[in-house]
Amino acid sequence: MSKDEIDHLKIKDLEHRNFRNDDFWKSIPGFASVTRGEFSDHMWQLKNSIRKIDQVKKLLGDRMSKEFYDDMVAGQHITPMNIRITPYVFSLIDWNDPLNCPLRKQFLPVGSQFIPDHPMHMADSLSEDEDSPVPMLTHRYPDKVLFLPLTICPVYCSYCTRSRIIGGSTESVEKETYGANQKYWDDVFEYIRQHPKIEDVVISGGDSYMLNAKQIRYIGENLLKIPHIQRIRYATKGIAIFPQKILTDDEWVGAISEVHKLGRAFGKQVVIHTHFSSHLEITKWSQMAMDRLFSEGIIVRNQAVLQEGVNNHVDDMVLLTRKLGLINIQPYYVYMHDMVPGCEHFRTTLSDGIRLEKAVRGTTAGFNTPTFVCDLPGGGGKRNVSSYEYYDKENGISVWTAPYVKPGKVFTYFDPIHKLSPEAQKRWLSENDRKIMIDEAIKKANL
Numbered sequence: 001m002s003k004d005e006i007d008h009l010k011i012k013d014l015e016h017r018n019f020r021n022d023d024f025w026k027s028i029p030g031f032a033s034v035t036r037g038e039f040s041d042h043m044w045q046l047k048n049s050i051r052k053i054d055q056v057k058k059l060l061g062d063r064m065s066k067e068f069y070d071d072m073v074a075g076q077h078i079t080p081m082n083i084r085i086t087p088y089v090f091s092l093i094d095w096n097d098p099l100n101c102p103l104r105k106q107f108l109p110v111g112s113q114f115i116p117d118h119p120m121h122m123a124d125s126l127s128e129d130e131d132s133p134v135p136m137l138t139h140r141y142p143d144k145v146l147f148l149p150l151t152i153c154p155v156y157c158s159y160c161t162r163s164r165i166i167g168g169s170t171e172s173v174e175k176e177t178y179g180a181n182q183k184y185w186d187d188v189f190e191y192i193r194q195h196p197k198i199e200d201v202v203i204s205g206g207d208s209y210m211l212n213a214k215q216i217r218y219i220g221e222n223l224l225k226i227p228h229i230q231r232i233r234y235a236t237k238g239i240a241i242f243p244q245k246i247l248t249d250d251e252w253v254g255a256i257s258e259v260h261k262l263g264r265a266f267g268k269q270v271v272i273h274t275h276f277s278s279h280l281e282i283t284k285w286s287q288m289a290m291d292r293l294f295s296e297g298i299i300v301r302n303q304a305v306l307q308e309g310v311n312n313h314v315d316d317m318v319l320l321t322r323k324l325g326l327i328n329i330q331p332y333y334v335y336m337h338d339m340v341p342g343c344e345h346f347r348t349t350l351s352d353g354i355r356l357e358k359a360v361r362g363t364t365a366g367f368n369t370p371t372f373v374c375d376l377p378g379g380g381g382k383r384n385v386s387s388y389e390y391y392d393k394e395n396g397i398s399v400w401t402a403p404y405v406k407p408g409k410v411f412t413y414f415d416p417i418h419k420l421s422p423e424a425q426k427r428w429l430s431e432n433d434r435k436i437m438i439d440e441a442i443k444k445a446n447l
């Protein structure tokens with residue numbers, strides 16, 4: 001991203017107030033006769049979700065070229081994530097230029113996009129398994145835990161940080177998924193009960209959208225009854241990719257709302273964390289879904305992932321931030337992409353993250369401006385992108401500490417190699433040079 005791009009926002013002042021509300025799905029040959037009523041129904045969306053590339057072909061007919069179909073087939077041999085996409089997002093993809101469409105990039109992998117993983121990548125980049133005292137739970141920060149009660153989602157994102165467990169196995173990854181299995185949930189509640197320092201529980205996975213109303217209540221009530229639990233957050237990408245559920249699944253919304261009311265009665269927070277990464281995901285449907293949650297008094301915050309070709313341009317990030325603010329979603333975090341397999345093409349440099357943060361700050365109110373963070377490989381937790389100890393931009397190596405989370409430990413994050421100079425790219429080819437460069441960067445951090 002050049003300085004020029006940062007200085008010259010191309011979006012119009014009030015562009016964020018435009019919400020798409022046309023019958024956009026009708027441009028998909030297979031959905032041409034679907035009525036607005038059908039498209040609005042969450043059961044219709046679920047039933048017609050796309051899970052195979054042959055379905056893509058069938059729905060698009062002549063609108064999909066043979067080259068693109070072959071590219072998708074090739075992608076299936078490499079991708080760590082299965083395909084699952086709602087008709088809503090599928091129809092929002094620009095099928096005139098699918099290769100470059102930010103929505104297609106996030107959910108429908110193609111073979112030509114993949115590049116080799118960074119040599120320092122890790123399947124469990126955030127060391128969630130290492131910090132797991134009981135199955136389905138990560139306990140890293142003293143007062144907060146991450147509870148993963150399920151491994152399924154309404155869509156599967158190609159950039160998923162938990163590709164090691166989410167969705168089913170693919171040709172390239174064998175996974176131990178557990179669906180929405182209640183087997184260990186009571187053990188998780190017991191662990192939390194036994195650890196009075198814990199105040200905050202993130203319920204993620206997987207996606208809370210795929211918990212049924214009974215499970216939403218079961219988890220919420222059990223957690224809220226623990227005296228030291230003060231905050232719970234249901235994490236779901238659902239609002240971004242499947243707003244119809246909020247609008248028509250009264251049982252699910254009713255369950256969230258009940259848990260929220262119970263929380264209020266106890267003086268505790270129950271909020272939703274969602275996951276819009278592109279402003280193209282936001283339509284009139286998103287606004288209507290948020291109107292419903294807002295009228296229930298439920299706070300929603302957003303966590304986006306910084307991705308090349310999706311949101312790494314300042315106009316796209318500003319539009320995303322402003323649109324979220326307008327529909328009462330607080331833009332909370334933008335993450336540097338984790339160093340997980342099959343995602344090198346999505347990753348950007350730390351410099352890009354820092355530049356983007358500078359550009360976005362000031363374009364809307366401070367409380368609606370996301371914090372750009374790097375979730376440190378190896379389990380250091382989230383750190384502000386500018387808070388590195390040392391950054392060797394030439395070789396793409398940043399050095400970090402997390403004094404409270406892991407005292408004394410040194411963490412490293414790496415820029416994608418294909419973004420470095422040809423000389424630096426060459427250095428990364430040698431295992432020995434790699435070690436020297438990393439050791440040198442850590443030494444220069446002077447810790």
Ligand code: SF4
Pocket residue numbers: 152153155156157159160161162166205206207237
């Ligand atoms: S919704 Fe979240 S957990 Fe599910 S595939 Fe996407 S990023 Fe992964």
